Amino acid sequence: MRRMREEPRPMERAGEGTPFVIRRMTREDLPAVMELEKASFRNPWSFELLQRELNHDWSVIFLLEEPLPEGGRRLLGISIFWIVHDEVHVLNVATAPEHRRRGVGRRLMEATLAEGQARKCCLATLEVRRSNEPAIQLYKSFGFRQVGVRPNYYVGEGEAPEDAIVMVLDF
Numbered sequence: 351m352r353r354m355r356e357e358p359r360p361m362e363r364a365g366e367g368t369p370f371v372i373r374r375m376t377r378e379d380l381p382a383v384m385e386l387e388k389a390s391f392r393n394p395w396s397f398e399l400l401q402r403e404l405n406h407d408w409s410v411i412f413l414l415e416e417p418l419p420e421g422g423r424r425l426l427g428i429s430i431f432w433i434v435h436d437e438v439h440v441l442n443v444a445t446a447p448e449h450r451r452r453g454v455g456r457r458l459m460e461a462t463l464a465e466g467q468a469r470k471c472c473l474a475t476l477e478v479r480r481s482n483e484p485a486i487q488l489y490k491s492f493g494f495r496q497v498g499v500r501p502n503y504y505v506g507e508g509e510a511p512e513d514a515i516v517m518v519l520d521f
């Protein structure tokens with residue numbers, strides 16, 4: 351395991367117009383990330399869970415931000431993944447609802463997979479709700495393929511359980 355709590359690492363993503371910036375999350379980002387989680391998921395990660403994640407050597411959290419004309423940056427998206435041995439496990443990718451279909455999810459996945467490749471991983475895995483067509487299409491566009499199903503994997507209060515589709519990408 352490597353690289354614990356390193357300094358934020360801005361990564362200017364070249365091309366395609368929008369000057370998105372991708373960097374690693376820090377403790378100071380927790381409130382903004384919580385907002386994004388709540389806006390994006392029926393069962394968002396809790397503050398405590400996110401906080402714990404920041405301490406895990408194997409966990410990486412990328413934030414994608416957009417510079418604002420008046421200065422500062424706005425958080426548009428997040429990607430949380432683990433690097434365990436030679437595998438990237440994508441846990442969470444989300445774009446703020448009002449900024450979807452602008453290429454944020456794609457940039458985050460590119461950065462996630464590039465980090466995995468830089469760390470000598472040879473495959474990426476993830477689970478996604480069977481009904482989550484936007485995410486499934488995003489993953490397929492990177493070459494992820496379905497390798498299995500976890501029946502009733504997502505169980506939320508007051509909602510019917512839902513299967514997870516297990517997807518894999520070989521680098």
Ligand SMILES: CC(C)(COP(=O)(O)OP(=O)(O)OC[C@H]1O[C@@H](n2cnc3c(N)ncnc32)[C@H](O)[C@@H]1OP(=O)(O)O)[C@@H](O)C(=O)NCCC(=O)NCCS
Pocket residue numbers: 390391441442443444445446449450451452453454455456457477478479482483484485487488489491
């Ligand atoms: C899935 C999600 C991250 C996509 O983010 P996004 O920033 O809108 O995605 P992008 O604009 O980068 O789109 C990239 C590709 O994803 C796919 N896609 C995104 N939204 C889509 C939609 N509504 N329907 C079908 N395909 C979609 C397309 O293949 C798209 O490529 P294209 O624009 O060339 O057609 C976003 O919808 C989201 O945050 N959903 C809620 C959280 C979530 O469910 N995350 C996944 C958990 S496993």
